[in-house]
Amino acid sequence: MRKVLAVAFNEYRQVVLTKSFLLSLLFPVLIYGGMFAASIFFGDKTDLRDRVCVVDDRTGQLLEQLVEANEKRSRGSDVLTDGKQTGPRFVIQPYEGASGSDEKEQLIRLSDRVRSGEIFAFAIIGKDYLSLDGGDGDFIQYYSDSPTFGRLPDWLYRTVRNLVEEKRFDAAGYDRKEINRITSHNQLERLSLAELDDSGNIIEPQEENEVAAFLIPFGLVMLIFVSIQMTTPILLNSVIEEKMQRIAEVLLSSLTPFQLLWGKLFAGVGVGLTFSAVYIASLGFSLRYFEKLQWIPEGTFLWFFIFLVTGMLAFGSLFAGVSSACQDLRDSQNFAGTIILLLVAPMVLSIVTIESPDGPFATTLSMIPPFSVMAMMSRIAIPPGPPEWQVLLSLGLNLAFTALVVWASSRIFRIGILAQGKAPGWRELLRWVFRRG
Amino acid sequence: MVELEQVTKKFGGHLAVDQFDLQVPEGSIFGFIGPNGSGKTTTLRMILRIIEPDSGSIRVFGRAGHISANNAIGYLPEERGLYRKMTVLRQLVYFGRLKGMGGREARQAGLEWLERLELVPWKDKKLETLSKGMSQKIQFIATILARPRLLILDEPFSGLDPVNLEIIRTILLELQREGTTLIFSTHDMHTAEQLCDTICMIYKGKEVLDGTLDNIQATYGRDTLRMRYRDRTDLAASPLEGTSQVRNLGRFWEMRFQGEPHAILRKAVQRGQLDHFEVIHPSLHDIFVRIAQPGPEVTGEPEVEASGA
Numbered sequence: 001m002r003k004v005l006a007v008a009f010n011e012y013r014q015v016v017l018t019k020s021f022l023l024s025l026l027f028p029v030l031i032y033g034g035m036f037a038a039s040i041f042f043g044d045k046t047d048l049r050d051r052v053c054v055v056d057d058r059t060g061q062l063l064e065q066l067v068e069a070n071e072k073r074s075r076g077s078d079v080l081t082d083g084k085q086t087g088p089r090f091v092i093q094p095y096e097g098a099s100g101s102d103e104k105e106q107l108i109r110l111s112d113r114v115r116s117g118e119i120f121a122f123a124i125i126g127k128d129y130l131s132l133d134g135g136d137g138d139f140i141q142y143y144s145d146s147p148t149f150g151r152l153p154d155w156l157y158r159t160v161r162n163l164v165e166e167k168r169f170d171a172a173g174y175d176r177k178e179i180n181r182i183t184s185h186n187q188l189e190r191l192s193l194a195e196l197d198d199s200g201n202i203i204e205p206q207e208e209n210e211v212a213a214f215l216i217p218f219g220l221v222m223l224i225f226v227s228i229q230m231t232t233p234i235l236l237n238s239v240i241e242e243k244m245q246r247i248a249e250v251l252l253s254s255l256t257p258f259q260l261l262w263g264k265l266f267a268g269v270g271v272g273l274t275f276s277a278v279y280i281a282s283l284g285f286s287l288r289y290f291e292k293l294q295w296i297p298e299g300t301f302l303w304f305f306i307f308l309v310t311g312m313l314a315f316g317s318l319f320a321g322v323s324s325a326c327q328d329l330r331d332s333q334n335f336a337g338t339i340i341l342l343l344v345a346p347m348v349l350s351i352v353t354i355e356s357p358d359g360p361f362a363t364t365l366s367m368i369p370p371f372s373v374m375a376m377m378s379r380i381a382i383p384p385g386p387p388e389w390q391v392l393l394s395l396g397l398n399l400a401f402t403a404l405v406v407w408a409s410s411r412i413f414r415i416g417i418l419a420q421g422k423a424p425g426w427r428e429l430l431r432w433v434f435r436r437g
Numbered sequence: 438m439v440e441l442e443q444v445t446k447k448f449g450g451h452l453a454v455d456q457f458d459l460q461v462p463e464g465s466i467f468g469f470i471g472p473n474g475s476g477k478t479t480t481l482r483m484i485l486r487i488i489e490p491d492s493g494s495i496r497v498f499g500r501a502g503h504i505s506a507n508n509a510i511g512y513l514p515e516e517r518g519l520y521r522k523m524t525v526l527r528q529l530v531y532f533g534r535l536k537g538m539g540g541r542e543a544r545q546a547g548l549e550w551l552e553r554l555e556l557v558p559w560k561d562k563k564l565e566t567l568s569k570g571m572s573q574k575i576q577f578i579a580t581i582l583a584r585p586r587l588l589i590l591d592e593p594f595s596g597l598d599p600v601n602l603e604i605i606r607t608i609l610l611e612l613q614r615e616g617t618t619l620i621f622s623t624h625d626m627h628t629a630e631q632l633c634d635t636i637c638m639i640y641k642g643k644e645v646l647d648g649t650l651d652n653i654q655a656t657y658g659r660d661t662l663r664m665r666y667r668d669r670t671d672l673a674a675s676p677l678e679g680t681s682q683v684r685n686l687g688r689f690w691e692m693r694f695q696g697e698p699h700a701i702l703r704k705a706v707q708r709g710q711l712d713h714f715e716v717i718h719p720s721l722h723d724i725f726v727r728i729a730q731p732g733p734e735v736t737g738e739p740e741v742e743a744s745g746a
Binding site: 002003006007010014241242245246247248249250251252253254255256418 | 535537576
């Protein structure tokens with residue numbers, strides 16, 4: 001075991017001390033760290049500049065109420081929190097030129113004012129916008145060179161639409177307030193199921209976030225994919241290097257091929273765990289900071305690491321086994337392509353399993369190694385998660401598959417690591433598995 | 438120390454080692470010679486348990502052995518192998534740990550050997566920045582770092598300049614005095630003659646020679662002549678009667694003979710200004726060539742073989 005650990009430690013060190021690996025670890029720290037820093041230092045320093053918008057109201061009936069609505073907004077929670085300004089104010093200015101005389105010239109002039117920074121945007125409300133029958137002037141247009149700033153056009157459209165509806169109701173003789181009362185309703189709330197805690201008290205159902213419900217399982221599946229994807233080629237390269245540089249023979253005079261393979265697998269698993277642990281810790285810390293830890297079902301992270309280890313062992317040993325039979329990196333590409341396909345397929349299919357985690361497809365896929373690693377992970381990460389017996393069965397099947405692959409790979413490895421000449425095909429590798437002696 | 442009994446190894450249809458017997462006495466310097474493809478490396482790998490024999494038994498240190506015995510065996514393969522991107526000292530510590538040493542112990546031993554071989558300034562350099570000769574010495578240190586009881590060296594001197602060759606040779610003799618058994622696998626017959634107490638030759642997977650150099654040479658008898666002419670007498674163009682396999686070694690002519698040497702001496706004197714005439718045992722090189730490349734026996738028709746050596 002000491003020798004296995006010596007190999008593992010040496011290989012682990014060789015990988016984690018490289019610049020590229022350290023940079024890959026820094027990535028989440030920079031992203032999440034940047035988010036915290038931004039929220040702490042710039043949380044109350046959002047861009048509070050006034051947004052001046054010139055409005056050409058060609059109906060002649062909306063501008064006054066629009067200005068009033070804006071003044072009301074300026075006193076409301078969109079702009080103020082506890083008396084302190086936290087959002088930008090809008091300034092609605094009437095268009096003072098000759099409306100509709102020369103539209104092209106009007107557009108150029110106003111656009112130039114936006115470009116010069118004098119105003120933020122301008123809007124034109126067509127003359128027929130109030131009309132029920134429509135017409136050439138039935139439009140509302142908003143012009144700006146800040147397409148990502150959505151608050152002003154959203155507010156403008158919402159407010160004008162309300163004003164128009166109000167005027168149409170009045171014109172038709174309906175009581176606007178009464179209609180509002182009759183048709184008012186609250187939005188649909190999406191909640192998790194109710195549960196009882198150990199003392200028999202009801203645990204409040206949590207509000208569900210549709211985006212998080214997709215992104216978290218998908219993110220975990222991606223993290224498994226990336227962890228395996230970045231770990232296993234390292235094993236491939238290290239085995240090829242030892243063959244090409246004739247180090248393998250020196251190593252095998254000190255330890256068995258089986259010990260060498262396990263040392264490499266431990267190193268690979270260690271690298272993958274280090275990588276994923278940094279990402280998981282960053283994710284957990286961020287969710288906790290933003291008080292959204294409830295988005296992750298209990299035990300998800302533990303299952304993540306358990307399934308990740310089985311996946312890394314299976315794929316790692318497969319890579320090490322076949323690369324031992326190759327003479328150089330080019331030889332190994334033929335094998336690597338097929339193995340990577342086994343890795344990519346469940347990652348792509350996870351979109352289906354996430355959409356319907358308890359459907360027959362997801363359930364079946366989560367029982368078939370090596371696809372089950374990602375399929376089951378995506379199911380676990382979606383509340384309420386699969387039944388416990390399914391998780392355990394999937395894990396058991398995965399462990400059995402991993403043991404089989406590691407055994408077969410070690411059989412290939414013991415022959416391949418000393419083999420010279422043309423790289424064998426899959427059929428020859430299979431023969432190596434069952435060759436005696 | 439090492440005993441092989443009726444060891445056979447096949448690779449597919451190829452018989453690499455065929456019912457091979459070998460006995461390496463403890464504390465000896467044992468020469469293991471044979472032409473390329475004769476089964477030397479396969480035999481060494483079987484001794485190291487890198488590969489298993491199909492039949493027969495192998496005992497190392499008196500045990501039918503497991504690879505754990507390899508902690509006491511140092512192996513320097515012919516095709517040297519070190520990590521190009523790893524620093525020298527780290528590399529030594531790693532190989533030391535694979536031989537069962539503790540990290541600190543391996544580091545200490547590594548530094549001592551680096552000092553002895555004047556490589557300390559390169560201890561933190563990556564191997565790829567070192568010259569070939571330096572890399573050879575690093576590999577040699579990695580082999581002897583754990584003070585092995587048995588040292589298996591495959592062409593240990595190839596690629597070394599005379600100064601470094603002498604340093605390595607001195608260290609090897611020191612190790613032998615301290616009790617280490619050395620097995621040399623080599624093509625360099627001169628080195629084998631100089632260093633080895635006992636020699637075994639393998640050819641086409643079978644043992645064809647085994648014993649001390651004196652015993653082996655005695656088996657072949659004194660059938661070789663060595664002559665030197667002051668003038669440019671050419672024995673190759675017209676060999677002396679009763680001689681065969683005439684070789685020009687530069688300063689000397691060497692040939693096999695049959696019959697009475699005095700009769701040949703008389704004829705040799707008639708050919709030119711003869712300075713040196715000696716009846717000798719065949720060299721190990723000759724014996725090696727005779728076995729690996731058997732020529733026709735000596736007849737009335739002499740045979741000529743040129744050599745630039």
